[in-house]
Amino acid sequence: MARTPSICPFCGCGCEFYLASHGGRVVGIEPSPSNPVNKGMLCAKGWNAYEFIHSPDRLTKPLVRKHGTLVESSWEEALKTVAGKLTEIKSQYGPRALAFLSSAKVTNEENYLFMKMARAVFGTNNVDHCARL
Amino acid sequence: MTNSINEFEDADLFLVTGSNTTAQHPLIGSRIINAKERGAKLLLIDPRAIQFAQFADLHLRQNIGTDVAVLNGMMNIIIEENLYDRTFVEERTEGFDQLKSVTSRYTPRVVERISGISAADLEKAARMYATSDKAMLVYCMGITQHTTGTDNVKSCANLAMLTGHIGRPSTGVNPLRGQNNVQGACDMGALPNVYSGYQPVTDTAIKKKFEDAWGVQVLDDKVGLTVTEMMIAVRKEEIKSLYIMGENPMMSDPDTSHIDHALSHLEFLVVQDIFLSETAAKADVVLPAASFAEKEGTFTNTERRVQISKKAVPPPGLARPDWEIICEVSRLAGYAMDYTSPADIMREINTLTPSYAGITYRRLEQSYGIQWPCPNEEHPGTPYLHRDRFTKGRGTFLPCDFKPVAEVPDEEYDFLLTTGRIYYHYHTGTMTRRISILEREAPVPMIEINPEDAKRLSIKNNDTVEITSRRGVIKARAEVTGRVPRKVVFSTFHFHEAPVNLLTNPALDPLAKIPEYKGCAVKVRRCV
Ligand code: SF4
Numbered sequence: 001m002a003r004t005p006s007i008c009p010f011c012g013c014g015c016e017f018y019l020a021s022h023g024g025r026v027v028g029i030e031p032s033p034s035n036p037v038n039k040g041m042l043c044a045k046g047w048n049a050y051e052f053i054h055s056p057d058r059l060t061k062p063l064v065r066k067h068g069t070l071v072e073s074s075w076e077e078a079l080k081t082v083a084g085k086l087t088e089i090k091s092q093y094g095p096r097a098l099a100f101l102s103s104a105k106v107t108n109e110e111n112y113l114f115m116k117m118a119r120a121v122f123g124t125n126n127v128d129h130c131a132r133l
Numbered sequence: 134m135t136n137s138i139n140e141f142e143d144a145d146l147f148l149v150t151g152s153n154t155t156a157q158h159p160l161i162g163s164r165i166i167n168a169k170e171r172g173a174k175l176l177l178i179d180p181r182a183i184q185f186a187q188f189a190d191l192h193l194r195q196n197i198g199t200d201v202a203v204l205n206g207m208m209n210i211i212i213e214e215n216l217y218d219r220t221f222v223e224e225r226t227e228g229f230d231q232l233k234s235v236t237s238r239y240t241p242r243v244v245e246r247i248s249g250i251s252a253a254d255l256e257k258a259a260r261m262y263a264t265s266d267k268a269m270l271v272y273c274m275g276i277t278q279h280t281t282g283t284d285n286v287k288s289c290a291n292l293a294m295l296t297g298h299i300g301r302p303s304t305g306v307n308p309l310r311g312q313n314n315v316q317g318a319c320d321m322g323a324l325p326n327v328y329s330g331y332q333p334v335t336d337t338a339i340k341k342k343f344e345d346a347w348g349v350q351v352l353d354d355k356v357g358l359t360v361t362e363m364m365i366a367v368r369k370e371e372i373k374s375l376y377i378m379g380e381n382p383m384m385s386d387p388d389t390s391h392i393d394h395a396l397s398h399l400e401f402l403v404v405q406d407i408f409l410s411e412t413a414a415k416a417d418v419v420l421p422a423a424s425f426a427e428k429e430g431t432f433t434n435t436e437r438r439v440q441i442s443k444k445a446v447p448p449p450g451l452a453r454p455d456w457e458i459i460c461e462v463s464r465l466a467g468y469a470m471d472y473t474s475p476a477d478i479m480r481e482i483n484t485l486t487p488s489y490a491g492i493t494y495r496r497l498e499q500s501y502g503i504q505w506p507c508p509n510e511e512h513p514g515t516p517y518l519h520r521d522r523f524t525k526g527r528g529t530f531l532p533c534d535f536k537p538v539a540e541v542p543d544e545e546y547d548f549l550l551t552t553g554r555i556y557y558h559y560h561t562g563t564m565t566r567r568i569s570i571l572e573r574e575a576p577v578p579m580i581e582i583n584p585e586d587a588k589r590l591s592i593k594n595n596d597t598v599e600i601t602s603r604r605g606v607i608k609a610r611a612e613v614t615g616r617v618p619r620k621v622v623f624s625t626f627h628f629h630e631a632p633v634n635l636l637t638n639p640a641l642d643p644l645a646k647i648p649e650y651k652g653c654a655v656k657v658r659r660c661v
Contacts, residue, residue, distance in 0.1 A: 005443050007434075007441075010559045011159075011311070011313055011559070012158065012311060012314075012315060012434055013434060016440060016501070019446075024446050026445055026446055037436075041160060042160070043160060044574075048570050052564045052565070053427070057567065058408065058424075059409060059413075059450075060421055060449045062419065063416075064417070064419075075451060075453075078419075079458075080465060082465075083462050083463075083465030085374065086462075086466060087466050089373045097372055098373070099357075099363045099366070099367075099376070100375075101375065101376070101377040102378055103314075103455075104314050104315040104380075105425075105560075106314065106378065106422075106455050107430025107432060107455075108432065108433060109456055110455040111321035111322075112329055113472075113478060114455075115322045116347065119343075119353070120349045124353060125357030126325060127357060128357070129319075129323040129360070
């Protein structure tokens with residue numbers, strides 16, 4: 001059984017816990033005893049923060065809408081569609097016709113890259129996230 | 134937050150307003166309860182009798198959306214009774230005379246008429262806060278999610294400055310951040326007006342710095358649109374495409390039918406997420422992302438502490454970490470992003486973001502995180518802000534006048550609906566509702582209604598009730614409880630079966646652009 005340090009995804013307290021994993025699955029959670037934020041404690045959400053990871057509802061393949069329905073596709077097709085379509089809209093209507101919504105649930109590095117993509121790659125400041133909610 | 138979570142242990146008094154701390158920030162809630170047991174005082178200002186009401190030394194139940202009047206009223210008493218911190222006001226602030234002239238209009242009698250709080254309670258609260266040595270003001274979205282959110286926030290700051298309750302250990306103003314990385318998303322510049330570290334897009338020197346670092350000719354120096362403005366622009370067909378990473382505006386944004394309508398207007402919608410959320414189901418392309426356990430990266434908590442989270446398991450199927458997907462899209466759009474790891478991305482953040490300059494993976498791996506601002510690798514981080522001076526020199530009092538909620542109840546829509554969260558669920562429920570223990574504890578959407586109102590409408594516990602606003606209608610089960618005052622109902626946005634944001638009012642705070650989730654007019658009836 002492996003123990004991996006991780007941060008609870010469920011509120012801004014940022015409690016640290018260890019994910020206990022076995023055979024590629026998270027099987028339990030242990031609060032970090034010495035982290036000054038939570039000092040060995042967690043709330044009910046934190047103690048249970050792993051079951052959804054292995055939910056059968058997880059998305060496992062890219063989906064592309066064809067004839068009105070979302071169908072499974074390869075990464076190559078999905079990514080090319082995204083990059084192609086965004087570039088096309090940008091050249092047709094200008095960069096301000098694009099907008100990007102980042103997330104208060106993903107990492108700092110991902111938020112940084114996402115805003116860099118909006119600004120440096122697609123040339124728009126239309127980038128925000130749902131902090132107000 | 135201006136203070137650290139650990140400083141909660143040494144405070145003498147907590148003024149908690151607009152935060153259901155034990156439900157939304159349970160571990161901070163328990164710090165406050167521990168401090169109480171040690172002898173600290175708790176002053177609660179909240180329309181609902183939340184769990185803290187059981188512990189509070191004094192609980193003021195103001196009418197919804199009357200926070201500015203209550204805070205002004207407290208300041209008026211503090212000034213009248215000479216309980217303010219004269220030295221602090223003289224040495225570190227400006228604008229006291231304006232503050233005095235505005236707040237002097239909020240006599241206890243006026244405040245009682247607006248807020249329903251008795252003069253005696255208001256006086257008690259004002260004295261309690263002003264005369265404490267180490268007072269912490271704690272607030273959350275009950276303060277910000279109003280059309281007067283900015284005024285509410287300013288009024289909290291005015292009160293803290295007036296009494297000198299800021300810039301010392303265990304003494305300050307502490308807005309709690311809701312989602313786990315709201316702080317980080319803001320710090321990293323996922324905002325229409327700033328790059329990482331709150332560096333304005335309109336500043337020529339900053340713009341030049343990012344153009345050089347990113348190797349692009351010109352960056353836009355005009356402020357972009359906020360999420361709520363984006364939805365309006367989409368309906369006007371000014372925005373043709375939306376790329377959404379890890380958010381579910383179909384559930385989380387006000388006036389869902391408006392959002393639904395807007396999204397259908399788009400020429401192209403990309404959603405990157407771990408589940409097929411209500412929003413993803415409407416996308417043209419859905420990109421499967423890794424969950425927090427399946428990737429490495431840093432998160433910044435509400436006390437500005439940056440911490441590392443490591444990869445424990447591989448993502449399911451073909452799902453990939455968000456950062457890798459962004460690199461691929463950028464590369465295919467003709468811009469090379471060759472990062473090899475999140476640590477690699479952090480190195481770039483360090484060079485471009487002064488407040489994060491010293492926060493490196495090497496240091497994070499040897500510690501329990503670092504609190505920004507941290508300007509270099511030798512700097513230990515900053516547990517509390519505004520120690521000797523405010524960022525802008527002197528703190529300016531910004532007095533505000535009371536304005537009522539945007540949609541006041543009338544004869545037909547005679548209740549105020551206020552929304553929030555419960556202990557067992559998180560945000561739109563996509564994750565917590567897939568956790569059996571949490572789902573067992575809170576399986577169905579409930580609506581809280583006061584016993585007197587319930588009696589009048591022949592509503593009993595667990596009856597199905599229908600709540601209608603000018604924008605939509607939902608059904609939920611009634612919980613008849615004194616937790617809500619009369620003429621107020623409360624529900625949450627965790628349940629897709631009863632999406633409360635079908636009802637909420639998209640009216641915005643003019644500055645912060647935060648919608649008024651905390652008050653809109655509705656009518657209530659029992660379903661037969
Ligand atoms: S364990 Fe509870 S208090 Fe700690 S971060 Fe998670 S949700 Fe917040």
